Amino acid sequence: MTAKRSISVPDDVAEWLDGQPNVSAAITSAVRAQMAGARVDEVLRRAGIEVTEAGKARWRDRLAAPIPDEALAEGQRMLDEAA
Structure with missing residues (x-):
């Protein structure tokens, strides 16, 4: 089920939305990310x-902060080992 809403957004957000192939999907994704953060x-x-x-x-x-090269290498080693 879906519901239709009318919203007002700042100009920079409207400009970004205008470039999206599916505005509803872009807004849904952003709102779901916000909802997930609230749940955390x-x-x-x-x-x-x-x-x-x-x-x-x-x-x-x-x-x-940048991840140290040693930590990245260790993470890659662990991923390789798990595969």
Whole structure:
């Protein structure tokens, strides 16, 4: 089942959507990603972990750091071993 909605978006988002072959699919994918993030936050809260915007920003900064070559090589070795 599907439902039709009318939304307003900023110009930059509208421009990006205009370039998508299927606007409904693009919006659905983005909203589902947002929903998944909210579910993760809820699971963490239920586990007693307080989720804050400052904490999310710290993790984003950590994850944005380049992965050391040694770690990449070890990860590849583990994948090769598992195959």
